[in-house]
Amino acid sequence: MTDLAGRTALVTGGASGIGAECARKLAAQGAYVRVADVDEAGAKSLADEIGGEAWAVDLLNVEDLEHLRFDVDILVNNAGIQTVAPITEFDPIRFREIIMLMVEAPFLLIRAALPAMFEREFGRIINISSVHGLRASEFKVAYVTAKHALEGLSKVTSLEGGPHGVTSNCVNPGYVRTPLVENQIADQARIHNITEDEVLERVLLTESAIKRLVEPAEVASLVGWLSGADAAMVTGASYTMDGGWSAR
Template identity: 70%
Template sequence: MSVGRSLEGKRAMVTGGASGIGAAVARALAGQGAHVIVADMDSHGAAALAEEVEGSSWAVNLLDTQELAEQGLAAAMDGVDILVNNAGIQRINPIQDFDPADFRRILALMLEAPFLLIRAALPQMYERNFGRIINVSSVHGLRASPFKAAYVSAKHGLEGLSKVTALEGGEHGVTSNCVSPGYVRTALVEKQIADQALAHGIPKSEVLSRIMLTEAAIKRLVEPAEVGSLVAWLASDHAAMVTGSSYTMDGGWSAR
């Protein structure tokens, strides 16, 4: 999905940007001319990618939402035209065995932190009459799977937050959308393969075919660059009338 250098002069922030989907998104946005701020708790990884894409980095622990709320985020969000909420973690356990602390951590990182960043970004976006909020959700924002109570809850909440942002931001030139991929070829998914094998009592070699891709019509993992391409389009003027939507990239999983 090529849109030329459509983001020249724009400033973008990508959370969880040092690796995986976030890194692919950062490269895609930079490739369209945006100055990209790579935000990640991995300060070295963020700095290295920022150097690669000629952007900048922000070493931040988004899990510490109390600190984020108390310090205020206006300075960090100064000039940000495009906010990509991507940072995430995963834990897999049956509900009765799910650690409440893990549940709270996942909701803090994947729902509360995006809320705080959106809240800080909107006033300046409203002043400029332009903004793009792009939330990296998941097919699990639309469908549930066993053993993922926290992740599914957080992604469903993120979908709702995105829609509210779209309704409030529309008259101010701000769009808000979700990109909802299936399983993407990242380190997070590689870790899930081992966890799913343990949870279901099957060999790791059978997880993709028996668990992860069983509902998809296209039997492969999503590539990070495919997600980056869609995010870059949603950030551009070509998508100015696209808001309040959730774009699935799940190989047909949610068509069922």
């Protein structure tokens, strides 16, 4: 597939998990991909694999992004972190970090990318949200808050970008087989005082009609479609990929 030939893409959190699969998918469709990640070695390794380039960046340093401008056709806001704890025990510093990484940084990257997209009259903003952008779960106050905010950011971007050929959408997976989720399983087992196997059955997948984790490549497949010409009229949308969780 070469439907993205001549296009450039930037994927944050691109060194592993969903981001890595998105980078591979976009490259396979012909795009030149910049892999952005705090893990410099991981970003370079993947960039070498797909013929792209690495951008070693800590997106928590939001001041460094305030005056940034760059020229890309596709921006995938994927970088994220998670902490599982009751509100009464949630570290305020950690709360702010999650909001900065998952709301403020995407805002600043969108702000940096839009001028060139507007000039070219083409752009694809794809925000990796979550079913938690549409639903809430206890013990995840910062993550749920951030993902709900990302939904709003994406919709405003779709309205401002539409007249200029720029679309903005969210992809909303359930629990994806990534290191982030694997780490969560241990945290949830501790909080609920159950085994890690029980976490999958009784906590993570209890609301899903399809009782398995989402695979990163499945998320990347949707990102690839949203990046192409066939999705030109798709904007302001939130695409659930949650095994039926949000159908309840």
